[in-house]
Amino acid sequence: xxxxxxxxxxxxxxxxxxxxxxxxxxxxxxxxxxxxxxxxxxxxxxxxxxxxxxxxxxxxxxxxxxxxxxxxxxxxxxxxxxxxxxxxxxxxxxxxxxxxxx
Amino acid sequence: xxxxxxxxxxxxxxxxxxxxxxxxxxxxxxxxxxxxxxxxxxxxxxxxxxxxxxxxxxxxxxxxxxxxxxxxxxxxxxxxxxxxxxxxxxxxxxxxxxxxxxxxxxxxxxxxxxxxxxxxxxxxxxxxxxxxxxxxxxxxxxxxxxxxxxxxxxxxxxxxxxxxxxxxxxxxxxxxxxxxxxxxxxxxxxxxxxxxxxxxxxxxxxxxxxxxxxxxxxxxxxxxxxxxxxxxxxxxxxxxxxxxxxxxxxxxxxxxxxxxxxxxxxxxxxxxxxxxxxxxxxxxxxxxxxxxxxxxxxxxxxxxxxxxxxxxxxxxxxxxxxxxxxxxxxxxxxxxxxxxxxxxxxxxxxxxxxxxxxxxxxxxxxxxxxxxxxxxxxxxxxxxxxxxxxxxxxxxxxxxxxxxxxxxxxxxxxxxxxxxxxxxxxxxxxxxxxxxxxxxxxxxxxxxxxxxxxxxxxxxxxxxxxxxxxxxxxxxxxxxxxxxxxxxxxxxxxxxxxxxxxxxxxxxxxxxxxxxxxxxxxxxxxxxxxxxxxxxxxxxxxxxxxxxxxxxxxxxxxxxxxxxxxxxxxxxxxxxxxxxxxxxxxxxxxxxxxxxxxxxxxxxxxxxxxxxxxxxxxxxxxxxxxxxxxxxxxxxxxxxxxxxxxxxxx
Numbered sequence: 247x248x249x250x251x252x253x254x255x256x257x258x259x260x261x262x263x264x265x266x267x268x269x270x271x272x273x274x275x276x277x278x279x280x281x282x283x284x285x286x287x288x289x290x291x292x293x294x295x296x297x298x299x300x301x302x303x304x305x306x307x308x309x310x311x312x313x314x315x316x317x318x319x320x321x322x323x324x325x326x327x328x329x330x331x332x333x334x335x336x337x338x339x340x341x342x343x344x345x346x347x348x
Numbered sequence: 349x350x351x352x353x354x355x356x357x358x359x360x361x362x363x364x365x366x367x368x369x370x371x372x373x374x375x376x377x378x379x380x381x382x383x384x385x386x387x388x389x390x391x392x393x394x395x396x397x398x399x400x401x402x403x404x405x406x407x408x409x410x411x412x413x414x415x416x417x418x419x420x421x422x423x424x425x426x427x428x429x430x431x432x433x434x435x436x437x438x439x440x441x442x443x444x445x446x447x448x449x450x451x452x453x454x455x456x457x458x459x460x461x462x463x464x465x466x467x468x469x470x471x472x473x474x475x476x477x478x479x480x481x482x483x484x485x486x487x488x489x490x491x492x493x494x495x496x497x498x499x500x501x502x503x504x505x506x507x508x509x510x511x512x513x514x515x516x517x518x519x520x521x522x523x524x525x526x527x528x529x530x531x532x533x534x535x536x537x538x539x540x541x542x543x544x545x546x547x548x549x550x551x552x553x554x555x556x557x558x559x560x561x562x563x564x565x566x567x568x569x570x571x572x573x574x575x576x577x578x579x580x581x582x583x584x585x586x587x588x589x590x591x592x593x594x595x596x597x598x599x600x601x602x603x604x605x606x607x608x609x610x611x612x613x614x615x616x617x618x619x620x621x622x623x624x625x626x627x628x629x630x631x632x633x634x635x636x637x638x639x640x641x642x643x644x645x646x647x648x649x650x651x652x653x654x655x656x657x658x659x660x661x662x663x664x665x666x667x668x669x670x671x672x673x674x675x676x677x678x679x680x681x682x683x684x685x686x687x688x689x690x691x692x693x694x695x696x697x698x699x700x701x702x703x704x705x706x707x708x709x710x711x712x713x714x715x716x717x718x719x720x721x722x723x724x725x726x727x728x729x730x731x732x733x734x735x736x737x738x739x740x741x742x743x744x745x746x747x748x749x750x751x752x753x754x755x756x757x758x759x760x761x762x763x764x765x766x767x768x769x770x771x772x773x774x775x776x777x778x779x780x781x782x783x784x785x786x787x788x789x790x791x792x793x794x795x796x797x798x799x800x801x802x803x804x805x806x807x808x809x810x811x812x813x814x815x816x817x818x819x820x821x822x823x824x825x826x827x828x829x830x831x832x833x834x835x836x837x838x839x840x841x842x843x844x845x846x847x848x849x850x851x852x853x854x855x856x857x858x859x860x861x862x863x864x865x866x867x868x869x870x871x872x873x874x875x876x877x878x879x880x881x882x883x884x885x886x887x888x889x890x891x892x893x894x895x896x897x898x899x900x901x902x903x904x905x906x907x908x909x910x911x912x913x914x915x916x917x918x919x920x921x922x923x924x925x926x927x928x929x930x931x932x933x934x935x936x937x938x939x940x941x942x943x944x945x946x947x948x949x950x951x952x953x954x955x956x957x958x959x960x961x962x963x964x965x966x967x968x969x970x971x972x973x974x975x976x977x978x979x980x981x982x983x984x985x986x987x988x989x990x991x992x993x994x995x996x997x998x
Contacts, residue, residue, distance in 0.1 A: 311768060312767055
């Protein structure tokens with residue numbers, strides 16, 4: 247009985263695990279020009295700069311930085327966000343969805 | 349059920365190898381079918397380790413003593429409760445438990461990444477997890493099989509070590525294992541990031557919850573281990589710098605450092621190399637912790653099931669360490685940050701200093717722990733360093749770390765101005781100074797206790813100020829009343845405020861450790877009925893003695909009336925227990941615990957005419973350690989509570 251139960255479980259699991267191999271071949275990664283990766287990286291950079299701006303607002307409101315530093319840092323990160331958004335605009339206008347069907 | 353368990357384990361091993369082979373083939377052939385199959389195989393692996401684990405649990409519960417592992421760690425008289433926990437009492441069961449939990453964790457990762465199979469990282473993450481599982485399943489199927497049978501069927505088992513018959517056995521080993529195992533996930537993500545060259549902070553963001561959850565489990569494991577040692581080992585303390593205690597403490601320290609610098613990388617995109625080094629070290633020391641318990645190379649109170657698996661672990665640890673170093677070296681140019689610290693007067697730089705301290709404590713603890721091995725290799729003699737070494741080296745480092753814990757919240761990210769720092773620093777510093785003067789006048793003259801208490805005041809005040817200042821800032825920015833702003837602030841910024849709660853827990857632990865180690869009182873004496881023993885404000889009068897049978901043990905208990913400052917304060921009953929199948933009797937601690945102090949009594953000897961020898965300890969503020977530990981865990985959990993609103997204002 248013990249053997250039977252195990253044989254059933256093992257068979258079902260193996261069918262489930264190896265079933266995809268019975269299908270037609272599918273390419274996992276098509277060659278990419280790296281545009282998608284670059285866009286993702288820019289998105290992350292943008293999120294990081296926006297987070298930095300939010301931090302600076304809170305740090306200033308909590309009296310941890312003075313108004314001079316607050317202004318300087320805020321302007322610096324606003325500029326950075328603008329730069330990244332410009333690059334994102336250029337990047338996305340070029341299209342480039344990753345062509346993979348894995 | 350033995351065959352069922354054995355087969356399940358063998359199939360789990362085969363599936364782990366199959367998974368590795370399928371994923372590698374999929375990567376080499378660029379064929380999604382193989383990757384999908386490799387992914388599904390990992391689910392199958394989790395199923396088979398689960399079946400094997402249930403089979404072993406069933407063998408324990410049904411007293412199948414032909415199974416050598418069951419016969420070694422259980423007997424018929426063992427309460428059901430401990431029969432279940434005996435699963436992880438020895439090496440073989442612990443390894444199966446490791447493999448089981450890791451396979452479940454792997455299945456969760458596979459499930460969470462089911463839509464990301466086409467991402468270049470994902471197959472490598474699976475590969476690292478499958479390889480780690482293969483290592484444990486190889487040990488289980490070839491070297492350390494919990495389903496091995498004896499040539500005969502014993503009438504009874506050898507029973508569970510009496511010291512393991514404690515509720516701590518339910519939580520301490522599993523929570524430590526969960527902690528160790530959990531760090532496999534960020535390690536796998538880090539390795540995969542380096543292999544495919546995606547070295548931005550994505551891997552950190554995706555594993556943030558795993559990091560903190562694993563840290564929380566490690567913290568719970570260490571705290572429960574201390575509590576268990578306190579009530580079970582009977583020497584009056586909770587931490588002895590035992591090699592196995594250290595083996596869990598070292599990865600905890602490195603993981604704590606990693607959690608701090610991971611925040612910096614997420615916010616500032618700097619310290620990428622450092623974070624890779626830290627996560628590799630954390631995982632290496634998690635393996636090292638498991639190795640140390642199971643290798644038997646160092647003498648420890650945890651030598652319950654040590655056998656010769658050391659060599660295998662050492663090889664695997666070496667591969668992980670050198671493999672990690674190689675990948676970091678290969679990726680070094682890409683990991684180097686474009687950004688730098690904007691100012692040394694910033695929160696980032698205090699995080700950097702705290703990292704240095706965490707690592708200094710970790711490596712001094714490592715040095716002390718493996719010193720017997722070093723001395724044996726050099727001189728031929730195994731020399732050990734004891735508690736004074738660890739205390740002398742680590743206490744000043746901990747105090748500086750505590751100071752930084754206080755300074756850190758006072759400084760803003762990126763750049764703090766000296767004026768603002770002075771303004772924020774003044775009140776906590778003056779309060780701490782005033783506290784130090786009061787404590788000095790009250791009679792606390794030793795340097796370390798005075799410094800520890802004063803710094804604790806400093807840190808507690810800075811944390812209080814953070815909550816107060818944050819509430820005011822939020823009120824100002826949103827127009828909310830302070831009563832509304834306070835809970836919303838904590839909820840919206842729970843990562844930050846969860847961290848502060850962890851820091852508050854640390855402060856409370858420091859108070860508890862300082863009080864209980866610097867002001868501890870101890871005495872010992874032999875009493876006949878009616879006689880008393882005095883310690884500090886306490887007097888204990890020996891009133892009664894009785895012996896009785898309870899489940900699998902004979903118990904001899906003395907009843908003592910407790911008087912504090914001459915007034916009755918209840919009774920305590922230290923015990924001596926003779927367990928079935930145990931070679932030696934054990935002492936059972938009797939404890940009267942309050943927030944102010946613990947009265948801790950053990951009875952090491954009973955004479956034939958019922959004279960009892962008592963060892964009595966008064967541990968001031970000890971309960972604070974458990975309270976602080978609980979707070980640390982709660983703070984950690986709070987920091988990883990999921991977001992309901994993804995884009996909140998603050």
